[in-house]
Amino acid sequence: MPDYPIYRDPPEQCRTPDAEERSLWGRTLERIADHCRARSLFVLHYCTGCGAIELPPSMTSRFDLERVGMQPMVTPRQADLLLITGYLSVKTLKRVILTYEQMQGPKYVMGFGSCTINGGMYWNSYATVKRLDQYLPVDMYIAGCMPRPEAIQQAFLQLMEKIDSGRAQNWKEYYRRYDHYLGEQQALFGEQFHTPTDVIGEARHYSLFGPETLGEHTAKLAKYDLYHPGQGAVDALEVKR
Amino acid sequence: MSIALQLLLMPLAAFLVGLAMVLMMRKVRASVERRIGPPWYQPLFDIYKLFAKDTQISHGVMHDVAIMMVLGGIICVVLFLPVPGMSGLSAKGDLITLLYLMMVPSLGMALGVGQTANPNGSIGIARALTAMAGYEIPFFICVAGAALHYGTTDLNQILTIQQHGGHLEHWGIVQMPLLAVAALFAVHAMLGKEPFEIYVAPAEIATGPMVEMSGKYLGTLFVMQCFQLFTVSVLYTTLFLGGGFSWFTLLLKAFAVVFISVLVTNVYPRYRTDDVLRWQWKWPTGIALLGLGMVMLQIGR
């Protein structure tokens, strides 16, 4: 049993320091940006599980999520919002982690359905992971199996509100606590697990470095030479499957 | 108006009009699909959000330079396109220059996408260039016909000829109806709408050129879409619809051109790459050649 609750509010230090460092002009721009971000959510088109079946109804004519500025996007690069639509098999989780890391911040993760919270009805399945926020920082959960379009909309609206008010900063936590998340991932996939993305380099580049960005788990990445992408890296980047 | 002010105002106006055109496009699409569609600020918010992304991925110098080329190229094109009250630099470069300048952002995008080293992107570019070979041929036939008809390639002169007397009879579409029709087909393909949307084709190549574009890179492509809608529709208006005496008439005509295009696009699937060529080389090209023949006869007489 983990000793922290499933829902964790974003740590305060994630947002405030940079907000205070910024000038009035910078804060105003950031405020406008948050406003725009909330009203222009690009959802990644990745049907990770069966919850995806209620997305087309939410997106299309009847509920029309474009009314609130959401539209599906194809590749992780373009998207802001990753929907984990239900249970995650181990095989999918690997892809989801890569996909998440390939998304560009600010990025948000939404867990769909009970199975992302505690495994749901697949609690004793050998193939699915039970808790999503063990591996990725999650911004919003929708309970239920299967969540109804109304619930989905409600969650989206709440997420938008959270973004608008500047509280949806969990994506920074992934950089700040990368060692923790990597450790959880390695525990599941094996010690040699790594993605071709350079999370640590990005954290350094964007000043998102935190006390837990580096640690014993990230030390294992050293041999893949991810910190200095270039000459040798291409050789080593090979995922054991 | 001083030229410096014009150089500032022309891109700004083009951008704003382009935003409105994108909004109209999305609204029309929504109503065809029986839904409400985005709020009025949506295109602007999308672009602002993309430019305000905190992290973004670059695949190399060319990827960055490409974005600058795209932004610069589209702005530069607008400077050569006369609009009511502002002729910009259009006296220094004519229709052919304009059409060639329009290829600069495309080239920039092609190079940038190439550096992202994604096969989807490369296929997308290969398809886009192929489609270009498809629609540019009829379009250039129309341009040749129009240039012969007006006896000039200077856009200001073309506008003067058409607006002479303020009657419809001098409009390109009245004088050269076949060319105007063919050019409309080509313009539709130039805007990359279904059934000629092969180079984006999300279900096949995952949006092709845009596949590795994040944040401001993608935002630039959104901006490019705004400018492209403006440029193409205003160019068509200038060549065939008599341009505009005022901004109101110009926008009325330009929006009508885009409206026809977006109305058609929503009821067609996309053709395969080779079918795009076959279609473009059959119908618009054939009509354009007929129209060209008529222009030749007129000139000969």
Add this chain to the structure above:
Amino acid sequence: MSKSLPTPLEGVFRRVPGVRWRQQAERHLRVELSEAENLPALLALLKGEAGYRHLSAISCVDWPDADEFELVYHLDSYTTQVLISAHIRLPAAPGRYVSVSGLYRPAGFFERDIHEMFGVQFEGALDLRPFILTEWGGPPPMRKSFDTEGYVRDHYQWVDYGPEWLAELEKRGGGIVE
């Protein structure tokens, strides 16, 4: 047991030794082969002479008490329209059998599936590379000996759901009865 057997089947069953059949349900024959190695011959005859061109499924059942795997081949014919389920049993120890994918292409998928879920080896199969469990390190999960709850406990964390009303229900002797 049943009397009304379509004519081609009668002959086919007679020509393969060790075939016992009975009507399991309406238009569903259950065929048991005492010798597992006779199955390909039976399938070949069924396909060739009785028009059984459709292999509906191959099911595998683990019988750990007998140390056996049971393979069930479900066949259908678009002409006679009588379903046939042919049962064979294999010793679990080597867990080997011959592939029938040369006869029925769909067998390729089912054999691949059974191979990764039960660990049964099919000789001459089209493709036995993992399909679903490509990133799986454990034993074949569908075997009865595989303890899925134990595996889950070892590999995943989950939040226990123990509301008070359930505890009370259990105290009163409710809940799941074995």
Add this chain to the structure above:
Amino acid sequence: MNAFDLLLYLALATLLPSLLAPKGRSGGMLTTLAYLLQVWLLFSLLPSVSQGGSVAACLEFAAFGHTIGWQLNGFGWFFALITAVSALIASAYATGGWERQCDHASRLHSLMALNVLAMYLLLGAADLISLFIGWELVSWAGFLLMAAPGGQSVQAALRYLIYALAGALALLTAIVLIEQSSGTIQLDALRGALASLPDGLSWVVLALVFVGFGVKLAMPPFHLWQAPAYGYADGPAAAFLGAISSRMGLFGLCLVLVQMVGLERLVGLALPFSFFDAQSLLAWAAAITLIVPTYIALTQNDARLLLAWHGIGQGGFMLLGLMLGNDLGTAGGLLHVLNHASYQAPLFLAVTAVVYRTGTADLDRLGGLIARMPWAYVTLLLGIIGLAGLPPMNGFVSKWLIYKGLLDAQMPLLFVAAVIGTLGTILSVYKLIHNIFLGQLRAEHREVTDAPWGMTGPMLLIAGFAFISGMLPGLGLYLVEPAAAALGLPMPSFDLSAIHAPNGALDMLVVVSALIGAIGFGALLFLNAGRSYRTQPLDNYAGGHFLTAQTRYQYSHHFYAGLLRVIGPWMRPWLVALEQGSGHFLDLASAASRGLYYHNGLRFLVFGTVVGLLWLLIVV
């Protein structure tokens, strides 16, 4: 002794260093210096050749009752300048590093010098005989240069030789015919002299001249030899040949068609039973030269062949412009000769730099080199923008002139043909740069670096010139002016940056500044919009999969599959069969001639002479 004499002697002397110092780089350096001197000499000739003047060489002799001599006018001077500069760049490039990998560097230098000398002799011809002498020298020198690397290049060069022999014979016949009909061989005296020939004879002369010079221009149906012959030549030699060599054909063609026959006569020379006159026929031949090789280039998988095929196509552009006879067309056609040389040379040199480092020009075995060879990329990029004719490069200016000329001449269909050619060019140059420099970096090229500065410098220099002369097209047009004057063709009014036309002008300085300014604005916007992180190539979208170094995901082969599905069938059935058939025939003929040549040189000479005499007998 005037500057032209000096030039010829210097060109002869340029042969020496590489012959005398076959080892080491001093020979190459001296050769390069000699080319530099030649360029300087040519510029010093500019005042005397402009305004239709000319400079006669003191070298002359008498034969066949005529005085054979050499005299350089503005037209020849224009081509000679391009020749000298191309040779200078190629030689500097070779000396700068390329020859380190080459076991026959001195042979290359001396053969290139021989080529330059031969071209001077051709370009400075004062009469038909010296023209023929120069022509033959150019052919043979070209052959030797093409065949220098050995191997498959010899085969290609022999193919060229077969064509060149046939062309030479046709030319000889034409010369005899002209001499017979006009009674003189002096080019000055022949100016407009052929305008009064009867129709039938005019057609014969035209056909013979077309064959004779068209072979060098590789106009269809004589297009088969050039691409392999240039493509497989040594890199610097390929750049030199590609930049200028086949323009000699254009020179000859213009000499006869424009100077002797005159475009007015061509217009009046109607092809019986058709709408065509000789001018439009030639223009259409030029358009076909523009389109067919360009779309053949699209299907090439070897970077050098692709470029060589484009060289043929661009020749069509030049001829098209010159056949128009109006001011814009003339300026465009001649300017395109200069502009083409200025981007074709860097293109070949950049590709050669890639071959120098990677050992291959196979477009399926390259990719992603932009990270490793950025300067070669820049060169190639500037080159392809020029070749595709997009602003801001100079290729755009000459193409713009030709387009405008076509519209002014009311030839919209030829305009469309030119556009079709340009579209094909854009397509294939993107394939070229994509397959070499963009996309996935191959594992074996991970440690490749840019070519040494000795190579990179010259190619960047000439590419830079292509950009500058695009921004200031007046630079090139000043050089074109004497040529047009010598031909007696009109020129548009222009200044350093702009070309004036009443119905649509072009001010490249404004266009380029606007473009650069706008790109600068874009850069400001880009740089202020939040930082980006440079990631490594495997961090890439693959549908959620993990890419590995072993995955081959470079899309290079069959790049325009969709397009080729449509135009492939048009090419395939008869055209390819014909091409292959004639190609095989040529190979057979060249093999036979090689056999003869290798086994008994004397017998080969006798054989060649007999064939030539037979030909003369039949014709005359």
Add this chain to the structure above:
Amino acid sequence: MHPDHYRHTELPPSTEYELYFGPNHPGIEGNYALKARLAGDTVVALEADGGYLHRGFEKLMEQRLWIQNIALVPRICVPDPVPMEETYARAVETLGGLEVPERAQWLRMLVLEMSRLTAHLFYFGGHAATVGLYTNMFWGVSDRDRLLDCFEQLTGARVYHMYITPGGVRRDTPPGFLDSLSEVLDYVEGRLPKFDDLFFDNAVLVRRATGTGTMDQAFAIDYGVTGPNLRATGLAHDLRRDYPYLKYAEVEFDVITETAGDAYARTLVRRGEVIESLRILRQVIDKLRSVPGPIRCPLPNPLAWRIPAGDAYTRTESSKGELAYYIVSDGSAKPWRVHVRGPSQMHAVQTLEALCVGARIEDVAQIMFSLDACPPEVDR
């Protein structure tokens, strides 16, 4: 020539390259992956890669009571869940010797056909989206929503209804349900001409779908293709008619066939089946107005329900093809073994791999959607 920095390696030229379709790709139905090896724009080889949706259903069902499994089975195939419930329930009934009351049988047919309708409407949208006709997707999905409302009215859930239980159904029709359903059916029928205009008669679609992913009848039978995909090759085989279950023998309907066997034929077959489903539904509604009776047979304490030992193999014609459950009971409170045979197991792996060879990039997604492959059925 021996360049300075040239290191000789044996890397082959990139005449062939790899392109990954999925799992994160809009051209993929669900969470599934296709690895294509391409030459130019032509597929040289295609490898299906499944297991992204693997939850180990068959194992899970061995761990749960007979009655608990009702909650699991619909989740095996999301777009068309009702046949899963029906097949499972019928297998349990066969094993346990349960008799389903007549009204329950009609109710089951009602939800089965409604589910087929929703699946086919979804299919129209999906197929259209792969070729870029998004309007059709919006229309199809929103029209499907009307049927989901009916489901909600009847079962209380939109997607996972868990309506069919062994021995009957969970609840009877609420008042006014049949009328509102009839209205929806009329609405859907009225929409069909619009779909014809937009989709089936669209010249561009016909151009794209004709001749794409063509299989002949022998190929289809050889690869175990079933359902509408098989009927599109001209073989009139339908389990509802050939092995009638429930009351299918008592309703009138036609088995729709096409002969071309390409993507367009498969779409047309489904369009025909929509009409047939409407026909069946109307007959069922009429019956439901007249047939009274209980809606399920009496069951023992479901938490201690033991099923006699034995095995059963039951098949249902789902919207995608032949769906079958093989259930073995050892007489305990839980199934000993459940094997799910989904039609997509045949369509999405071997058939798709074979059909895509020689196809073009443009058509891969279309071929997959036109087979109506459902990955969760494959992965279970």
